Every structure is written in structure tokens, then in C-alpha cells.
Amino acid sequence: MPxxxxxxxxxxxxxxxxxxxxAVAVKRRRTALGLAILLAAAVAAAWMGEVxxxxxxxxxxxxxxYFVAITPQLSLATLWHDLAEWMWGIKRWGGLLxxxxxxxxxxxxxxxxxxxxxxxxxxxxxxxxxxxxxxxRRFLEFCRTVPEIVFALVFxxxxxxxxxxxxxxxxxHTTGALGKLFAEVVENIDQNPVEGVVASGGSWIEMVRYxxxxxVVSNFVSYAxxxxxxxxxxxxxMGFVGAGGIGQDLIxxxxxxxxxxxxxxxxxxxxxxxxxxxxTEGVRRRLIGRExxx
Amino acid sequence: MSDARRTLSFADxxxxxxxxxxxxxxxWKQRAKLLGGIVIAAALFVYGLxxxxxxxxxxxxxxxxxxxxxxxxxxxxxxxxxxxxxxLHAMGETLAIAFLGTLGGALLAFPVSFLAxxxxxxxxxxxxxxxxxxxxxxxxxxxxxxxxxxxxxGLGPFAGILAVxxxxxxxxxxxxxxxxxxxxxxxxxxxxxxxxxxxxxVRFGLLPQVIPILASQILYFFExxxxxxxxIGIVGAGGIGLQLAxxxxxxxxxxxxxxIVLILIAVAVIDFVSSRLRFAIIGRRVVA
Numbered sequence: 001m002p003x004x005x006x007x008x009x010x011x012x013x014x015x016x017x018x019x020x021x022x023a024v025a026v027k028r029r030r031t032a033l034g035l036a037i038l039l040a041a042a043v044a045a046a047w048m049g050e051v052x053x054x055x056x057x058x059x060x061x062x063x064x065x066y067f068v069a070i071t072p073q074l075s076l077a078t079l080w081h082d083l084a085e086w087m088w089g090i091k092r093w094g095g096l097l098x099x100x101x102x103x104x105x106x107x108x109x110x111x112x113x114x115x116x117x118x119x120x121x122x123x124x125x126x127x128x129x130x131x132x133x134x135x136x137r138r139f140l141e142f143c144r145t146v147p148e149i150v151f152a153l154v155f156x157x158x159x160x161x162x163x164x165x166x167x168x169x170x171x172x173h174t175t176g177a178l179g180k181l182f183a184e185v186v187e188n189i190d191q192n193p194v195e196g197v198v199a200s201g202g203s204w205i206e207m208v209r210y211x212x213x214x215x216v217v218s219n220f221v222s223y224a225x226x227x228x229x230x231x232x233x234x235x236x237x238m239g240f241v242g243a244g245g246i247g248q249d250l251i252x253x254x255x256x257x258x259x260x261x262x263x264x265x266x267x268x269x270x271x272x273x274x275x276x277x278x279x280t281e282g283v284r285r286r287l288i289g290r291e292x293x294x
Numbered sequence: 295m296s297d298a299r300r301t302l303s304f305a306d307x308x309x310x311x312x313x314x315x316x317x318x319x320x321x322w323k324q325r326a327k328l329l330g331g332i333v334i335a336a337a338l339f340v341y342g343l344x345x346x347x348x349x350x351x352x353x354x355x356x357x358x359x360x361x362x363x364x365x366x367x368x369x370x371x372x373x374x375x376x377x378x379x380x381x382l383h384a385m386g387e388t389l390a391i392a393f394l395g396t397l398g399g400a401l402l403a404f405p406v407s408f409l410a411x412x413x414x415x416x417x418x419x420x421x422x423x424x425x426x427x428x429x430x431x432x433x434x435x436x437x438x439x440x441x442x443x444x445x446x447x448g449l450g451p452f453a454g455i456l457a458v459x460x461x462x463x464x465x466x467x468x469x470x471x472x473x474x475x476x477x478x479x480x481x482x483x484x485x486x487x488x489x490x491x492x493x494x495x496v497r498f499g500l501l502p503q504v505i506p507i508l509a510s511q512i513l514y515f516f517e518x519x520x521x522x523x524x525x526i527g528i529v530g531a532g533g534i535g536l537q538l539a540x541x542x543x544x545x546x547x548x549x550x551x552x553x554i555v556l557i558l559i560a561v562a563v564i565d566f567v568s569s570r571l572r573f574a575i576i577g578r579r580v581v582a
Contacts, residue, residue, distance in 0.1 A: 046390070048387055050452050105339070106346070150525065159359075162347070269434075270434065
């Protein structure tokens with residue numbers, strides 16, 4: 001078989017091989033440099049972050065032992081009874097979980113409506129005025145960058161304890177996150193319908209309604225559902241700062257070492273989050289599938 | 295001028311409607327579906343407001359107080375140079391938490407994600423089990439991980455690093471294995487056809503395809519972790535969140551706004567740097 005491959009003369013081969021080695025060496029050197037920078041950054045961050053491996057080694061056993069401690073004692077003989085005892089607070093926790101879901105839902109809806117309103121102002125292809133686009137974008141950025149739990153802390157002081165600060169905090173954060181994603185969708189639309197509506201004398205609002213919205217609405221819904229998933233997780237910890245939902249009970253159980261309660265609440269949260277993920281994924285797939293088949 | 299065009303396009307409406315009946319006929323089925331969806335969404339919204347017992351009477355007073363807070367926030371002021379240095383140090387801690395947490399999570403998730411990828415590991419049971427475990431890890435919020443790790447290694451940024459690592463482990467495991475599954479089969483088959491072992495296939499067929507994608511995902515997570523690392527201080531896991539929560543609780547609004555500005559600047563810088571790096575790695579291509 002080797003006869004099928006034409007052999008180059010020795011001199012030419014040598015120069016080609018040298019070129020190849022040089023190219024590989026450059027690439028290797030670049031990779032090594034990148035790794036060295038990464039390592040240096042990691043060491044600097046470890047120093048900054050007070051990484052203490054001896055403390056870690058000494059205390060690591062606490063990590064698995066914590067999970068052993070929170071594991072409920074279930075025996076097969078009295079399984080039903082044990083489960084009932086483990087989930088003794090299911091009524092209260094179930095209610096709190098429903099609250100958590102509703103906080104996430106109401107917050108997501110408010111935020112999606114606000115983000116929907118603002119995203120058109122933040123799209124450079126629809127708004128002539130650079131100033132309006134700039135202001136809208138900076139506002140969305142602010143809403144997005146300040147973490148929702150910080151908003152919740154401030155709102156708890158302003159509105160008092162309860163779900164209201166949680167809802168508002170999620171709504172504001174969602175406005176920022178969805179507003180940005182929506183604006184990106186709007187900037188990638190087909191401009192022909194926009195020109196068509198403008199050419200036939202449509203106002204700005206009519207242009208948005210008839211030329212832009214039909215193109216983007218299914219994407220918007222899909223993004224909003226994705227955000228709802230994220231917000232369910234966010235709402236579950238809102239209670240840490242007194243902003244309603246299941247988080248309050250969870251942090252209390254952790255702080256007071258009610259081990260079996262910790263695991264019971266965690267399991268309930270995980271099941272809820274997974275169920276919501278599953279449902280929204282199904283809905284999203286149907287939405288996008290319908291769009292693709294059109 | 296716009297009005298003139300309008301009259302022009304409306305002048306012959308009836309004739310136009312006759313020429314394009316499909317465009318002008320109302321689609322009642324579609325409309326009923328849309329309306330139904332809106333009604334259900336609105337009903338759920340109202341039920342939520344009622345069940346959560348939203349106190350509308352407190353809205354106005356709260357709003358006024360919020361405006362007062364905002365007035366007190368201006369101008370942002372750390373108090374003293376000493377305080378400012380303390381805050382900068384806390385910001386550095388936050389960046390360290392995000393960086394090491396992301397890196398550690400990625401390193402931990404990398405080997406595990408092979409087990410969760412359908413085209414690498416043939417054993418369905420092992421693959422499904424790994425997937426579900428990763429889902430469970432992902433279902434627990436970073437703040438909850440932080441609470442647990444504070445109990446293990448004590449207060450401080452180290453607990454934060456471990457917490458970010460844990461929650462990223464779940465997310466990366468899922469994303470990486472999805473990237474593996476989306477990879478092109480042909481290079482792998484090529485390696486196999488020249489007599490390469492299974493490991494050769496992974497190393498020379500699969501990895502070169504996915505490494506840039508993984509790198510850009512890691513950078514993207516570093517960006518988003520900079521945001522989430524700002525808050526885990528609230529449960530005592532170090533970083534700027536600790537200072538922020540403290541200053542909010544004692545109503546030092548000028549310091550609060552200084553800290554928020556600091557966070558905004560840091561996040562903007564990290565976003566800029568990492569998106570530059572990301573584009574350098576993968577080119578101007580969008581990564582899901």
C-alpha cells in the first residue's frame with residue numbers, strides 16, 4: 001500500500017517537517033502560556049479567597065456526615081409510618097411551596113410585561129433616538145446586575161416582611177434579564193414587514209404590533225418560561241431574607257439543626273423544581289416545534 | 295405625510311380585502327386559543343395576588359419609603375478610606391469565589407460528564423443515573439450549598455468557593471454532556487476506522503471538537519457567577535454580599551449605594567473581558 005502514497009524528495013520533506021514542527025511548537029507554547037496564566041490567577045484567587053486545604057482536609061468528613069445526619073431513618077417494616085413522620089409538616093410545607101411557585105409566577109409575569117414594554121425601546125432597529133436606546137439599555141442592565149436578593153433585602157425594609165418584597169424583587173430582576181433577551185430577539189427580526197407597515201402609513205405602535213410582535217412572540221414566551229424555571233429556584237431562597245416562600249422554614253431548620261426537616265424540605269424543593277423544569281420544557285418544545293413546522 | 299399614505303392604503307380597503315381573503319378573514323380558532331391562554335394566565339395571577347395576601351394598602355407607604363431610601367443613597371460614599379479598602383478587598387474575595395468556584399466546578403464536572411453522555415458511555419443505566427444525580431445537585435440553590443459548606447469549613451470565602459463549585463458541578467455536568475452528544479460522529483468514526491481504541495476516539499475524535507465550546511461555556515458561567523457570588527455573603531460565605539447585607543440592615547444607604555456601584559463596575563469589567571476571550575476562542579458564533 002505505501003506505493004500508493006507519493007513520496008516527496010528528502011530535502012522538500014525536511015523543510016515541510018520543520019515548518020510543521022514550528023507551527024506545533026507555537027501552538028504548544030501558546031497553550032502553555034495560557035495554562036500558566038490560568039494557574040497564576042488560580043493561586044492569586046486561592047490566596048484572596050482564603051483557601052485552606054488543611055482546614056478542608058480536617059473538616060471534610062463533616063460534609064458527608066451532614067448528609068448522613070439529615071437522611072431520615074426509614075425502615076422497610078414501618079415505611080409508611082416513617083415517611084409520615086419525616087414529612088410531618090407536609091401540609092405547611094406544601095402551602096409554602098405553592099406560595100413559592102406563585103411568587104415566582106407573579107414576579108415572572110410582572111417582569112415579563114415590563115420587559116416586553118421596555119425591550120422595543122432598547123432595540124436600535126426600531127428606535128431612532130440613540131439616547132432612548134442608551135437609557136433603556138442601562139436601566140435594564142441595572143435591573144439585571146443587582147442580585148434579586150439585594151432588592152428583596154431593601155424591599156423588606158420598605159414594605160415589611162412577607163411575599164410582596166419577594167414578588168417585587170423577582171419582577172425587577174426579571175425585567176432586566178428578559179428585557180435584554182427580548183431586545184436581542186427584536187434586533188434580529190426580518191425588517192421587511194416593518195418597512196411594509198411604515199410605508200403604508202402605520203404609526204410606531206402599529207408598526208410594533210403588526211410587524212414586530214408576530215415575529216417574536218413565540219420566542220418571547222419560550223424565554224419567559226425559561227425565566228420562570230430560574231425564578232422558582234430564586235423564590236425558594238427568598239425566605240432567607242424574610243421575603244416569603246419556603247426559604248424561611250428551610251433556613252430555620254438549617255440554623256436550628258432540625259436535621260430531618262432540612263432533608264424533607266430540600267427533597268420537596270428538588271421535586272418541585274424538577275417537575276416545573278419538566279413541564280416548562282414540554283411546553284417550550286411544543287411552542288418551538290409548532291413554529292418550526294409552520 | 296404619514297396620513298396621506300394612510301388614506302391611500304385605506305381608500306380601497308374593500309377591494310383589497312376581496313383580493314386577499316385569507317389575510318382578512320378572522321381566524322376565530324386561533325383567537326379563542328390566544329384569549330383562553332391570556333384568561334388563564336390572568337386568573338392565575340389574580341389567584342396569586344389573593345393567596346399571597348399582597349397588602350395593597352402598604353404599597354403606597356412602601357413606595358414613598360423606597361424613594362426616601364433612594365434619596366439617602368446619593369451620593370455613593372464609602373465613609374472613609376479604610377472602609378473603601380475593606381470593600382475593595384471584599385470585592386476581590388467575590389471575584390476569587392467566582393473564579394475558583396467556576397474552575398473547580400468545571401474540573402470536577404469534566405470527568406463525570408463523560409459518564410452522562412450517551413455517545414461516550416454505552417451503559418444506559420449508568421448514564422441515566424449520572425444524569426439524575428447531576429439534576430439533583432443542580433436543583434439545590436447556590437445559597438443552600440453555601441449554608442451547608444459554612445457548617446463544614448466555617449464562615450468565610452472558602453465556603454463560598456465550595457458552594458459555587460458544587461452548584462456549578464451540576465450545571466456543567468449537564469452542559470458538557472450535551473455538548474458531547476451534539477458532537478459530530480464522523481471524526482470519531484475516522485479514528486475508529488484507523489484502529490484507534492475507545493480512549494483514542496474520545497481524545498482525538500471528540501475532545502478537539504468540544505473543547506472550544508466547553509471553554510466558552512466556562513467563561514460564560516464565570517460571568518454569571520460573578521453576579522451570584524455577590525450574594526452568597528448573605529449567609530456568611532464571604533465576599534461583598536456580607537458587607538452589603540450588613541450595611542442594608544443598619545440603614546447606611548450611602549455605603550449601600552457605593553457597594554452597588556462597585557458591583558456594577560466589577561460585573562461590567564468581567565463581562566467585557568470574558569466576552570472578548572469568548573469571541574477569541576470560538577469566533578463570533580453564538581453558543582447556546
